[in-house]
Amino acid sequence: QVQLVESGGGSVQAGESLKLSCAASGTPFSIEPTGWYRQAPGKERELVAYRRSSGSTDYADSVRGRFTMTRANAKNMLYLQMNNLKPEDTAMYYCARGDPPHSWGQGTQVTVSS
Secondary structure (H helix, E strand, C coil), X not given: CCEEEEECCEEXXXXXXXXXXXXXXXXXXXXXXXXXXXXXXXXXXXXXXXXXXXCCEEECXXXXXXXXXXXXXXXXXXXXXXXXXXXXXXXXXXXXXXCCCCEECCCEEEEEEC
């Protein structure tokens, strides 16, 4: 059974950084597309960053240039480096795998205050 566990969320001031981690058990990350998603209160879940099986990565316009998604295949870990955080980045962040996603973590909360 595939399990995903996110960590690294927290409360920061605008302009600060956080690095989220996602640990996977089961099938290696390297063979599937993976992504980071977020959901703010009262809003739909949105895709933040997406990595294809080929290795290419796309970002939402709202985070491009500030967020970077990386993967450590040997550790079966997924990361999201978030720089220059803004209050509008406040949300629950989830990692997921598959296309469409078939496995989700429980989420980690990111709160950015101005």
